[in-house]
Amino acid sequence: MASFVTEVLASSGKLEKEDLNCKISKLSRKVEETKEEVCSMINNKYIEFLPSMQGAEELMEQVEEVSKDISSLKSCIENEVQQNLHVAVTEYAELKQQLEKNSTVIGMLKWLQGFDTAMEEYQRALLEKKYTVAATQLEKARGCLDALKARKGCKLPLLRALRSEHTIQRENLIYHLGLEWQRLAVWKLPPTKELTSAESFLKTELHLNSSGLKEEAEEGGTTPLLASVFQALGAQGQLHNKIMLFGQILLKYILKPLATYPSLHMEPKEVSGQSVVLSFQCVETTDKHPSPSQVYSKVLAVLKALHMHLFDVTVDEKKACAILGDTIWDEMSDCIIRQCLVHSVPTDSSQLEQYNVVIKETEEFEKTLREMQYLTGESTDLLKYARNINCHFASKKCRDVILQARNLMTSEIHNTVKILPESKLSIPKLLNLEPRDKAKKQVVSAREKFRSEGLVMLENEKQLDRHTLCLPVCRISESVQKLMELGLHTLSQAVGSSEQCAIQLFFAVRNIFQLFYDVVPTYHKENLLKFPQLAAIHHNNCMFIAHHLLTLGHQFRHHLPRPLCEGVGTFVDLVPGFRKQGTECFLEQMRAQRAEMLERLSTARNFANLDIEENYSAASKAVRQVIHQLKRLGTVWQDVLPVNIYCKSMGALLNTAIAEIITKIMMLEDISTEDANLLHTLCKIVIDEGPLVFIPLPEEYKNRKYQEEVPIYVRKWMTFKELMIVLQANLQDIVDRWADGKGPLALEFSSNEMKSLIRALFQNTERRAIALTKIK
Structure with missing residues (x-):
């Protein structure tokens, strides 16, 4: 009876479903048991560090068997579901959900x-110094952790422990790679902190111990150990930092x-034969700066x-030397420019053509660096600087000119040279004497012809003296002539x-x-x-400067580029300022001398009561001080x-002294009468000794006619x-010199001034009254 029922149920499909339910339930229990055992094993290995290699292998076999059962059962369910889709959708959906959970x-x-x-595998590779393999396996382990973390609903408590283990092993790999890097390049640096001389760098050494590593390959592989170290550092993101630090030390202590x-x-x-040592050698030289070559x-x-x-070494399709070049090139090229190329710029325009050698050397230098792949770009600041020599020459020349000019301006003024009409400033030979067009060429040729004859031709064909428009004889500062x-x-x-350079x-x-x-x-x-x-x-x-600025621009105008040759190249606008400054400076000194002179005359007690000895002494002293002041000024001014x-x-x-x-x-x-005699004596001192300041120097004897005519320069002299x-004089002499307002006396004094003077000199008598009536 039972077998018959079984056959009937089997033919209807119900028995198979019940068997599936039973099997899935058993399988679920088996999966849970397997899960607990695997987690326990992982926990023991990575948290409690218990040796469980054999148990893990058995579990893995068990996992594989369960996985095979799940696969066969899944296919069976899918077939059964397809055959009885309309009958058992609900039952099979639940079964499939349970199965997917188990698959997860x-x-x-x-x-x-x-x-x-x-x-x-990482541990095995690290022990065998297979750094590339170790880094690869470590990346695989990280990928597994990332996949576990990405699973929805994954809350394994041991995931944090695994992540910590991975971090520890990564740091361990970086530590070993650091040891290998230190073995590759060993620095010996000078002890002093202040590196200010060539001798302070002599103890610098760099030992490169990579000769054997380039041929030494990983065990069981073909990658050289040197390349393995670089690739592993690159995989861990440490290569750029290592090379950057190496480049900074290389720059500071060697390059x-x-x-x-x-x-x-x-x-x-x-x-x-296993290592290379880079060390400094010192050679005696008188050069202050090294040449570019x-x-x-x-x-x-x-x-x-x-x-x-x-x-x-190639790392990720890029040479390690390219990484080093990117790190040091900007700073190294800037140092070469500042310490070498700047000082190699010519100071004279005639040397500019010779600088092409430096440009070619710079091109060859960069070409060699590109061949070794230190440089990857086409255009660099170093080559741009070398090629832009005209601009740098002009800038350097301008700086030097300003510096020389400043030194001249701050030097002593009293070192002088004498300027004669024959004095000329030497104009250096111009590099290009050809004017820019035919008309200008004719003008220049005409000027050269007249200049060679020592003449200046005017429209009326009359000749001017060769000293026309020349500066008069005087003395100027030597520094100004050099300026x-x-x-x-x-x-x-x-x-x-x-x-650009000319401008x-x-x-x-x-x-x-x-x-x-x-x-x-x-x-x-x-x-x-x-x-x-x-x-x-x-x-x-x-x-002197104003005189030369009048024509300085015209001397070079036709030999300069536009817009300088079109009227911009002139200095005439500076002339009024220089003339005004020179005049104001000297007038300020004149005012100071005038004030000093008036202050001395103020001690003369108004020239009153000279019959008193003290008054006469004070007046005489004041007058002689004025004469002395004039003589002193004559001494320092006459030859200047x-x-x-x-x-x-x-x-x-x-005139100021006389007027006062x-x-x-x-x-x-x-x-x-006594006062008048004493006043006359004092005035005679001025008349006798005052003109002496106008006596010409022996070399100025031809100017004697100008210096003897004292009344021309002293307006109050005749007065x-x-x-x-x-x-x-007596009253009659005064009246005669007045001559009814037509005599010499009337030319210098007004009638009121003359009457006041007569009243002061003569007593009130009838004769004085008659004389006063004649002063009209």
């Missing part, structure tokens, strides 16, 4: 198996000293040694240069004169006020100022003489 658990178990296998000190050299030396050869020697023994020669030399450098040099010359205008009066302000001679010299300096300026200056000061004496005498209300006559 099995998948997690497989990832755990993969992690465990990868970690074991920069080589580019800075011409006496330092470095040559690689092999030691025992020296720097390039020394730097290449170091980089070739590094390329050959250490950095010729003008510096300007001429700089402008001559602009001729034949590039357009820079032209405006550098303008700047030095602007600098003179602003700096000299400020820097020498105290001395210009204190010393009359310096004020006179500065006056001459300004006039031009003759006409000297005569006008001394005449103005003497006349004013004080005219203010007297009572002058006794002073007439006053002296009045002081000694």
Whole structure:
């Protein structure tokens, strides 16, 4: 009966379903048991560190058997579901859900198996120094952990422990790679912290111990150990940091000293055939800065040694030397520019063509670096700097010109040279004397012809003297003459240069004169006020500069590029400022001398009551001090100022003294005969000794006619003489010299002044009254 029921149920499919239910239930229990055992094994291995290799293998076999049962059962269920889809959808859905859950658990178990296998392979590879394999296996283990973490609903408590184990092993690998890196490149650095001389770098050494590693391969593989170390470092993200730190030390202790000190050299030396030592050697030299060729050869020697023994390794399709080049190139090229190329820029335009050698050397230097793959780009700052020589020449020249000009302006003013009509500033030979068009060429040729004849041709064909428009004889500061020669030399450098260079040099010359205008009066302000001679010299300096600025631009105009040749290249606009500065400086000194002179005359007690000995002594002292002051000024000015300026200056000061004496005498209300005689004596001192300041120097004897005519420069001279006559004359003589307002006396004094003077000199008598009536 039972067998019959069984056959009936089997034919209807119900018995098979019940068997499936039973089997799935048993399988679920078996999966849970397997899961607990696997987790226990992983927990014991990675948390409690219990040896369970044999149990793990048995469990893995059990897992595989269960997995096979699940696969067969799954296919059976899917077939049964397809045959009885409309009958048992609900039952089979529940069964499939239970089966998928079991599949998920099995998948997690497989990832755990993969992690465990990868970690074991990693440990084996690390012990055998298969760093590339170790890094690969460590990455596989990390992938398994990431897959476990990505599973939804995965909350395994041991996942954190596995992650910690992976981190520990990664740090362990990095530590071993660090030891290998330290073995590859061993530094011996100088102990001193202040590296300020070539000798302080002599103890620097770099040992490269990679010779054997390049041939030594991993066991069971073909990758050299050197490449394995680099690739493993790259896989762990540590290679760039290692190379960057190495590059910084390389720059500070080797490359920069080589580019800075011409006496330092470095040559690689092999030691025992297994390592190469880079050490400094010092060679005696008088050069302050190394030449570009020296720097390039020394730097290449170091980089070739590094390329050959250490950095010729490919990591992720990129050379290690390219990583090093990216790290050090910017700073190294900047150092070469500042310490070498800047100092190699010519100081004269005639040397610019020779600089092409440096440009070619720079191109070859960069070409060699590209061949070794230190450089990857096409355009670099180093080559740009070398090729842009015209601009750098102009900038360096401008800096040098400004520096020389500043030194000249701050030097002593009193060192002078004499300027004669025959004096000429030497103009350097211009590189390009061809004007830019035919008309300009004709003008220049005509000027050269007239200049060779020593003449200047006018429209009416009359000849001017060759000294026409020349500066008068005077003395100027030696520094100012050098300053003008510096300007001429700089402008001559602009001729034949590039357009940008010519413009820079032209405006550098303008700047030095602007600098003179602003700096000299400020820097020498105290001395210009204190010393009359310096004020006179500065006056001459300004006039000398203004005189040459009138024609300085025209001398070079036709040989300079546009827009300088079209009217922009001129200095005429600076002329009024220099003339005004020179005039104001000298006038300020004149005002100071005038104030000093008036202060001395103020001690003369108004020239009153000279019959008293003290009063006469004070007046005599004041007058003699004024004469002494004039003589002292004559001593320091006569050989400095031009003759006409000297005569006008001394005449103005003497006139001030005479005018003050006349004013004080005219203010007297009572002058006794004795006082008049004493006043006459004092005035005679001025008349006798005052003109002596106008006596010409022997070499100025031809100017005697200008210096003997004292009344031309002393406006009150004749008035002073007439006053002296009045002081000694009687009433009739005074009336006769008045001559009804037509005599010499009337030309110098007004009637009121004359009447006041008569009242002071003569007593109130009938004769005085008659004389006063005649003064009209």
